[in-house]
Amino acid sequence: MTDYAPTACTHTFNPATTVITNERGQAVPTGTVPVDACAFGPQEATTVTWLGGAGLLINARGTRIMIDPVLEGFDMPVVFEAPIAPADVPALDAVLLTHIDNDHFSRPTCHDVAGVCPAYHAPQYVAEVAREEGLPGIGHNIDETFTVGSMTCYLTPAWHNWQNDSKKWAYREWKREDYCGYWLDTPDGTIWLPGDSKLLPEHLEMSEPKMILLDFSDNEWHITFEGAVKLANTYPNAQLLCIHWGTVDAPDWSTFNGDPRALAAAVANPERVLAPLPGEAVTL
Numbered sequence: 001m002t003d004y005a006p007t008a009c010t011h012t013f014n015p016a017t018t019v020i021t022n023e024r025g026q027a028v029p030t031g032t033v034p035v036d037a038c039a040f041g042p043q044e045a046t047t048v049t050w051l052g053g054a055g056l057l058i059n060a061r062g063t064r065i066m067i068d069p070v071l072e073g074f075d076m077p078v079v080f081e082a083p084i085a086p087a088d089v090p091a092l093d094a095v096l097l098t099h100i101d102n103d104h105f106s107r108p109t110c111h112d113v114a115g116v117c118p119a120y121h122a123p124q125y126v127a128e129v130a131r132e133e134g135l136p137g138i139g140h141n142i143d144e145t146f147t148v149g150s151m152t153c154y155l156t157p158a159w160h161n162w163q164n165d166s167k168k169w170a171y172r173e174w175k176r177e178d179y180c181g182y183w184l185d186t187p188d189g190t191i192w193l194p195g196d197s198k199l200l201p202e203h204l205e206m207s208e209p210k211m212i213l214l215d216f217s218d219n220e221w222h223i224t225f226e227g228a229v230k231l232a233n234t235y236p237n238a239q240l241l242c243i244h245w246g247t248v249d250a251p252d253w254s255t256f257n258g259d260p261r262a263l264a265a266a267v268a269n270p271e272r273v274l275a276p277l278p279g280e281a282v283t284l
Contacts (some may be wrong), residue, residue: 013241013274013275013276013280013282014275015242015259015260015261015263015264015273015275016261016264017030018030018260018275018276018277019246019259019260019261019275022079024249024251025251026079026246026249026251026256026257027245027246027257027258027259027260027261027262028079028080028246028247029080029246029247029275029277029278030277031277032052032080032081032082032083032277032278032279033083033277033278033279033280034083034084034279035049035051035057035083035084035088035279036084036088037088037090039057039059039084039281040059040064040089040090040091040092041059041062042061042062043059043061043062044061045061045188045283045284046058046059046060046061046186046187046188046189046191046283046284047059047281047282047283047284048191048211048213048241048281048282048284049083049276049279049280049281049282050241050242050243050276050277050278050279050280050282051066051069051070051071051082051083051084051278051279052070052078052080052082052083052247052278053068053070053074053078053103053243053244053247053248054067054068054070054098054103054104054196054215054243054244055067055068055069055070055071055243056068056069056193056213056243057069058151058184058186058191059281060149060150060151060184060186060187060188061150061186061187061188062149062150063093063148063149063150063151064091064092064093064149065092065093065094065095065096065148065151066089066092066094066095066096066113066117067095067096067097067098067182067193067213068096068097068098068103068104068105068106069095069106069109069110069113070082070102070103070104070106070109071084071085071086071106071109071112072085072086072106072108072109072112073106073107073108073109074102074103074106074248075102076103076248076249076250077248077249077250078247078248078249079246079247079248079249080246080247080278081278082278083278083279084279086108086109086112086113087112089113089116089117090116091116091117092113092116092117093117093118093119093148093149094117094118094119094120094121094148095110095113095117095119095120095121096120096121096122096153096182097110097120097121097122097123097126097127097130098122098123098158098179098180098181098182098193098195098196099123099126099158099160099178099179099180099195099196100125100126100129100178101196103248104196105122105126105129105130107133110130110133110135111133111134111135114134114135114136118136119136119138119148120135120136120137120138121137121138121140121146121148121153122137122138122139122140122180123139123140123141123142123155123177123178123179123180124139124140124141124177124178125139125175125177125178126139126178127139127140140155140180141155141177142155142156142157142176142177142180143155143156143157150186150187151184151185151186152184152185153182153183153184153185154182154183154184154185155180155181155182155183156180156181156182156183156192156194156195156202156203156206157176157180157181157197157200157202158176158179158180158181158194158195158196158197158200159176159179159197159198159200160176160179160195160196160197160198160221160222161174161175161176161178161179162174162221179195179196179197180195181193181194181195181197182195183206183209186284188210188284189209189210189211189284190207190209190210190211191209191210191211191212191213191284192206192209192211192212192213192238193212193213194212194213194214194215194223194231195215196215196217196221196222196244197222197223198220198221198222198223198224198227199223199224199227199228199230199231203231204230204231204234206235208235208237208238209235209238210238210239210284211238211239211240211241211282211284212231212232212235212238212239212240212241213241213243214228214231214232214240214241214242214243214263215228215243215244215258216228216242216244216245216258216263217244217245217254217255217256217257217258218254218257218258219254219255221255222244222254222255225258225262225263225266228258228263229263229266229267232263232267232268233267233268236268236269237269237272238272239272239274239282240263240267240272240273240274241274241276241282242258242260242263242273242274242275244256244258245257245258245259245260246258247278260273260275261275
């Protein structure tokens with residue numbers, strides 16, 4: 001594991017200053033910013049904090065959710081320190097899970113925040129697995145809407161059922177509805193997480209969100225780099241907060257090796273590409 005010392009917030013989130021190339025040729029963040037209890041308190045704004053990988057903390061005027069948090073126990077080496085330990089999370093209103101992959105559904109993390117989290121929202125199958133784990137899983141269908149505090153959450157479609165091509169995962173048929181993205185209406189604007197997915201026609205027909213939480217992995221079961229640019233330019237005014245990059249020690253895996261600097265060089269209005277350090281809060 002590469003050791004990064006905690007660092008001060010950069011505020012501009014410019015990839016030119018927050019991203020470096022490490023000795024293994026991976027684009028990685030230049031540091032981490034510890035997340036403390038204040039990040040979970042009442043506030044007069046909506047903030048989005050990247051937790052590394054695909055993990056996110058959103059505080060919408062005091063409504064606190066985590067999406068796909070992986071704060072411990074991942075089965076591959078990582079190149080960053082998680083900005084907060086599960087034991088230090090003071091309270092959550094919900095965890096939202098997009099799919100079953102363990103870089104999104106971290107059973108250790110979910111168990112270790114269960115004492116402060118009353119609900120785990122997910123596609124139906126993932127919620128079923130969560131309940132088997134003893135967690136309060138709440139299942140939803142694609143296009144279904146539910147509410148968490150001040151946020152209205154809507155499941156958007158995804159196509160990521162790569163498991164059907166793997167003998168290891170052949171114990172069931174993996175359906176597209178086992179995976180999702182989330183459209184989040186907050187008091188301060190809309191946030192959209194397309195999730196791990198091929199680019200779908202529906203993805204290009206949304207109303208323009210204020211912020212897109214963008215996995216831009218150049219992989220056939222993800223959006224691909226070309227697809228990410230197409231999506232970004234379909235919504236030219238949306239902020240693009242980069243996720244699913246720079247935190248796993250796997251230089252040969254396209255799924256973990258997007259470079260926010262390359263994305264900024266390819267999209268319209270490149271100043272909207274945000275590469276906060278893990279733990280930095282971006283105000284919507």
